[in-house]
Amino acid sequence: MEILHMIFIAPFLDMVALPDLFFQGLWDGFVGGTLYALLALGFVLIFKASGVFNFSQPILMVLAALALVSFYEMGINPWISVALVLVMMYVLAFGVERLILRNLVNQDGNILFMSTIGLTFVIIGSAQWIFGGVPSSMIHAELGFPVGSSEMPMFGGAVYFEHIDISAAVLASILIGILAIFFSKTKIGRGLRAVADDHQAALSVGISLNQIWVIVWFVAGIVALVGGIFWGARSDVSFALQIIGLKALPVLIIGGFTSVPGAICGGLIIGLGEKIFEIYWGPMMGGSVEGWFAYVIALVFLLFKPQGLFGEKIIERV
């Protein structure tokens, strides 16, 4: 009885008793959720456009954040550093297309996926070699993002809003909106969807596969940079960010692999769910349950809705 009370009743009583704390948790979860959605979008983009499940997306984020900080520490103007990182991401996208994807056209999805794991290791090694593995702090203040926090009286208590969180949520939402429009309305976006549908048919109507791939990987690089800036601002810039980036995978499971709205919903569910669970149920389990809670939600989702919330239903024939 004692345990049942602790699990099913006490947390809810706490929520009602201290609504300001609950609201704080919701807000933190919401910000985390939008950033997860952004990361998941990086996966969805590449998966939609080339059928490659890009495992190196999290490490792209680490690479972008590390490079940005290192360029700045070399004494380069922060905005020029951002531009340099973008150039680097473009070169990387180009290199990936030339050296890896071009040689693996028409291969099984599993093979492509494993090649991105290989790419992950190449990036880990090179990033550590070039930029060093020491955690450093993000330069969001130098980039002009607001720092500090403001307190808002609410429900008889106060809720803190970190200014960087507000700008993260706003910017991530804007970026997600732009990407959604880019995908559905522009000519390149239509090209991407054509490639995702059928490589050969796309080629036959004159869409260049190679060009599309470079564009997609570059866009994924931009997403990684934005994600890296904000996740780097929330914690340190280090290789531990990769573990956070991997959480985009359960987001994808919940939302469905090919759906942009799915990525957003999934991100919010994971972000809110893990924060609330961490605050109210985490302490009784020994804390830091954030590391696996997202995956367990995804596991439960998989059992009931294997194609995710917005995924296409898979019909199999022999």
Next chain:
Amino acid sequence: MFYKETGQFKSKYKEELAAFPLFEDKIGIGILGVLTFLVIPLFGLPGLNYEFAMGAIMIPCMIFIIMTLGLNILLGFAGQISLGTGAFSGVGAYAFYKFITIFPDINIIIALVLSGLVSAVVGVIFGLPSLRIKGFYLMVATLAAQFFLTWAFIRVSWLYNYNASGAIEGPNKEMFGIIMIGPQSSGMTRYYFVLVTLIVLTWLASNVIRGRIGRSWMMIRDMDIAAELIGIRPLVAKLSAFAFSSFYVGIAGALMVFFWLGAAEAESFDINHSFLYLFMVIIGGLGSITGSYMGAIFVWVVPVLIKEIGKSAFGFDAFVMENFSTILLGAMIIIILILEPHGLARLWQITKQKLRLWPFPY
């Protein structure tokens, strides 16, 4: 010329089904047996310090071969992708630790088999989603296992007997009067123990794969719906693959901690190790036992040797060599996938084919 089947006639079905049907294979295995059982434990490897050869190359290689065999059963034969290998090996290691501390008199072999079984049960539990999902979705499900279990290895202090360091450590423990594990055990006894375990497990794996269960795994891998239509039960086939695989991986994990490292924390079972084992399988060749051997040896030995050579011959510091070998590992994966998606096992087959014809190219 060196490798010919001509003239080797078989008059019984039993001979057809033999593990090594060719005379040349028998010679090769005999040479390998003499090398591993006599030459290497007595003299070590040429050009290397004996302790280094045993502790950093031979023992880990054999343990990783068991690990790779386990993952290859799941990934290569049953086609179920898993990124939870590291955590499953941890289950084996912690189970072994609990067995030998709760029952101090337990025989090591029994404890090893039991910890493999515990790992198999955990593997089946986390393999349950595979009945409904496959491919990348399944991979995320196994990631749940990976993160949940490594969290449990840190937070559930019962697992490491509430000690302050949070590590599991092998106490001195003897079997048949010889100290097998712990700080006082000699490298040679541990070497022989791991070697015999490896041989037994390889024999078991090759026979299971050739038999009914193994065939049902391969059918599920090649086309699950078709397999179901001709009477394979996916439930049994998939879960038995998970059980078998986790059994091997669990035993390998227990061996890794108690016969090689001596002590370990949760970091020894983290996701990077899962990747390492995945690499061994890919580089060796999916769905091949010989490939598991070659992949594990290649992925483990090449970076170790490169680090040694880089340090002694060129004077690079450890940091540079560490990163260099990480890059090299990733690059090797990509190159293997592009040039020879079937891995080293396929290269070996090609070599055998060439040897059969050499030096007459017709």
